Amino acid sequence: MANTIEVKVPNIGDFESVPVIELLVAEGDTVEKDQALMVLESDKATMDVPSPAAGKVTGLKVKVGDKVGEGSLVCSLSGQTDAAADDAAADADADADSEAPAAQNDAPPSEPEGHEDEKTAETAESADGPARGSARQTQAGPYTVTVPNIGDFESVPVIELLVAEGDTVAKDQALVVLESDKATMDVPSPVAGTVTSLRLKVGDKVGEGAEVCVLTPADGAGDDADDDDGAADDAPAQQTAATETQPAREPPAAAKAPIADTPEAQPSAGPQAKTTAPATQPDGEPFYAGPATRKVARQFGVDLSKVSGSGARGRIVIEDVQAYVKAELAKPAAGSGGARAAGGGIPPIPAQDYAQFGPVETKALARIRKLSAAHLSRSWLNVPHVTQHDDADITELEAFRKSAGDYTEAKLTLLPFLIKAVGLVIKRYPEFNSSLAADGESIVLKGYCNIGFAADTPNGLVVPVVKDVWAKSVGELAADCARLANTARDGKLKPDDLRGGCFSISSLGGIGGKYFTPIVNAPEVAILGVSRSSLQPVWDGANFAPRLLLPLSLSYDHRVIDGAAAARFVVLLGALLADVRRWVL
Ligand code: CAO
Numbered sequence: 001m002a003n004t005i006e007v008k009v010p011n012i013g014d015f016e017s018v019p020v021i022e023l024l025v026a027e028g029d030t031v032e033k034d035q036a037l038m039v040l041e042s043d044k045a046t047m048d049v050p051s052p053a054a055g056k057v058t059g060l061k062v063k064v065g066d067k068v069g070e071g072s073l074v075c076s077l078s079g080q081t082d083a084a085a086d087d088a089a090a091d092a093d094a095d096a097d098s099e100a101p102a103a104q105n106d107a108p109p110s111e112p113e114g115h116e117d118e119k120t121a122e123t124a125e126s127a128d129g130p131a132r133g134s135a136r137q138t139q140a141g142p143y144t145v146t147v148p149n150i151g152d153f154e155s156v157p158v159i160e161l162l163v164a165e166g167d168t169v170a171k172d173q174a175l176v177v178l179e180s181d182k183a184t185m186d187v188p189s190p191v192a193g194t195v196t197s198l199r200l201k202v203g204d205k206v207g208e209g210a211e212v213c214v215l216t217p218a219d220g221a222g223d224d225a226d227d228d229d230g231a232a233d234d235a236p237a238q239q240t241a242a243t244e245t246q247p248a249r250e251p252p253a254a255a256k257a258p259i260a261d262t263p264e265a266q267p268s269a270g271p272q273a274k275t276t277a278p279a280t281q282p283d284g285e286p287f288y289a290g291p292a293t294r295k296v297a298r299q300f301g302v303d304l305s306k307v308s309g310s311g312a313r314g315r316i317v318i319e320d321v322q323a324y325v326k327a328e329l330a331k332p333a334a335g336s337g338g339a340r341a342a343g344g345g346i347p348p349i350p351a352q353d354y355a356q357f358g359p360v361e362t363k364a365l366a367r368i369r370k371l372s373a374a375h376l377s378r379s380w381l382n383v384p385h386v387t388q389h390d391d392a393d394i395t396e397l398e399a400f401r402k403s404a405g406d407y408t409e410a411k412l413t414l415l416p417f418l419i420k421a422v423g424l425v426i427k428r429y430p431e432f433n434s435s436l437a438a439d440g441e442s443i444v445l446k447g448y449c450n451i452g453f454a455a456d457t458p459n460g461l462v463v464p465v466v467k468d469v470w471a472k473s474v475g476e477l478a479a480d481c482a483r484l485a486n487t488a489r490d491g492k493l494k495p496d497d498l499r500g501g502c503f504s505i506s507s508l509g510g511i512g513g514k515y516f517t518p519i520v521n522a523p524e525v526a527i528l529g530v531s532r533s534s535l536q537p538v539w540d541g542a543n544f545a546p547r548l549l550l551p552l553s554l555s556y557d558h559r560v561i562d563g564a565a566a567a568r569f570v571v572l573l574g575a576l577l578a579d580v581r582r583w584v585l
Contacts, residue, residue, distance in 0.1 A: 005053055007037065007074040015042045017067040021315070024048075025075070029057045034149075037074055038062065048151070055079045142196055145175065145212040147187055153180045155205040162186075163213070167195045175212055176200055193217040289316035297321050301348065346381075368460030379522040384558040387517045387529075388566040391549040392574040394533055398548050400580050408475040414530075414550075415453060415507055416477035421576040422528060423449045423469035424583055425569055426503055432569060433502045435523040436560055443525075443560055452501035452521065453481065455488040462488050463521065465501040509533060509550070518555045525560040526569075529553035550577065 012018060022039040025031055036048035037057075055077035062074055150156060160177040163169055174186035175195075199211040206212075289297070289304055296318050297304050307324045309316035354360045365373070397417060405412045426432040426449060434443040449470045452463040464484035466477060487493050504521040507530040518529035531551035537544035552573065556566050576583050 154207040390570040392577040395548040410479040410482040452504040454506040526556040
């Protein structure tokens with residue numbers, strides 16, 4: 001029986017206003033279920049919006065250039081059969097049951113799917129859960145995980161194995177990464193269990209149905225997998241940006257911690273700009289380029305705003321980037337020393353043959369380090385940094401901390417006191433709890449307080465985020481810090497552990513050193529660096545008294561924070577740390 005479905009843009013991750021770059025259907029067209037209706041493009045990925053059901057396009061509500069977000073109406077579909085409608089609703093339900101996407105704040109969204117069915121009036125827009133690998137269970141025993149529907153791709157190379165035989169994996173944990181020329185895609189595990197046999201290696205080319213691995217499910221995991229069959233079989237794998245310069249997805253939980261929110265990941269600890277306006281050319285016109293093109297551009301350091309696009313509607317294609325590079329190389333070197341200016345006018349560091357000076361070894365950078373590097377460079381280059389140093393007298397605080405340790409379950413280190421005190425300071429000075437709007441015209445003040453702390457892990461730097469600092473006691477914060485630090489070291493942080501930070505703390509106090517310049521975890525506007533406390537003679541007006549001084553280094557974004565405000569921040573923080581009685585209650 002004929003009915004009508006209104007197709008809406010599903011959850012597309014953290015993007016709120018994404019331009020439509022291509023319409024793939026016209027009114028009156030008949031479409032198949034899962035047929036792409038239009039293409040959206042953020043600065044990190046292009047995303048197809050597939051049809052949730054077969055039917056006829058009766059009303060197209062968008063045009064090229066429109067900016068859309070979750071819930072925007074795409075079109076109406078009519079003429080589908082009950083069976084198709086039921087399928088669509090079932091798929092949507094299955095998607096709605098999916099857990100939160102593994103992708104983090106920078107991670108691009110799952111491939112969108114259609115959502116709302118007028119007939120059932122059910123909201124089914126949670127297509128943000130990663131499609132899981134399909135699971136075939138052999139009797140009650142192991143599961144064979146296969147590549148799910150990955151759209152139109154038939155032969156996609158495996159670029160990374162995220163698990164090894166013997167690894168224990170959680171449900172939805174990414175197992176392997178595939179990379180088409182449009183996006184990288186994680187194949188997450190449909191169940192929790194142990195990987196007993198890996199069926200792929202890096203470089204293998206796979207399509208839907210290819211065997212990924214065999215999993216022995218953990219107790220009770222089988223039921224779970226069965227429940228999700230619909231989503232597992234039908235939904236495309238989660239797509240993430242094909243980029244090494246942006247945290248695109250959750251790193252393998254078993255081996256690497258995600259860093260999307262760390263100061264790259266912010267380290268990258270800090271959340272990064274989430275809404276992305278279309279990039280523009282020097283004349284202000286937007287330009288469009290797919291992830292593969294952007295990747296090539298990044299590899300060559302090409303500023304895409306300077307490249308003319310030869311594709312449809314001026315879209316920049318890889319050949320345009322190649323032609324641009326060729327033309328640039330043909331130009332005479334600029335500058336007196338012959339150094340060629342790179343993108344943004346920043347001269348690149350010239351390559352050297354170090355082997356001419358002695359033996360060398362080349363070691364690949366860990367993924368987290370690469371991601372952090374990109375985030376840190378972005379922050380360093382975009383944010384005018386100033387660092388304010390000061391010492392806080394923590395003599396009494398330390399005495400209190402040592403005496404109060406028995407009253408908390410988690411180890412009571414200095415860090416939870418710092419988090420609590422910083423929370424109080426930013427409540428007083430809310431500009432420290434803000435982010436600069438993308439257009440630079442306003443600041444966004446946050447009515448919540450989540451504070452990230454840099455954690456040194458075997459896989460690199462990550463910045464887990466302690467949530468709801470204002471509502472928690474120091475003891476509760478100590479428990480949060482211990483849990484997050486341990487999880488980080490095990491490489492098992494969840495995306496949510498890394499998101500939503502307002503301010504970051506980088507404490508090197510457990511290691512040593514005095515004062516440093518932490519890099520602001522953009523789009524946060526300030527970060528506190530803490531060094532090792534030491535006993536120092538302090539003049540009390542009559543004598544030199546031994547006091548325990550804690551070196552503080554507050555880096556801030558001078559576009560948002562004035563020097564006077566930063567000085568007030570460290571003064572108040574120092575006062576709070578000097579006398580815990582002022583705030584511990
Ligand atoms: N001064 C003196 N001692 C300090 C101190 C300080 N500022 N901060 C911590 N310590 C002491 C602790 O009291 C503890 O001593 P005991 O073992 O005698 O109790 C010891 O140093 C180790 O502390 P910790 O590091 O285990 O605990 P923490 O809560 O202070 O820190 C964490 C947790 C995750 C922040 C830390 O382990 C870590 O990873 N630090 C590195 C952060 C980093 O790399 N920052 C740089 C980012 S930019 O590259």
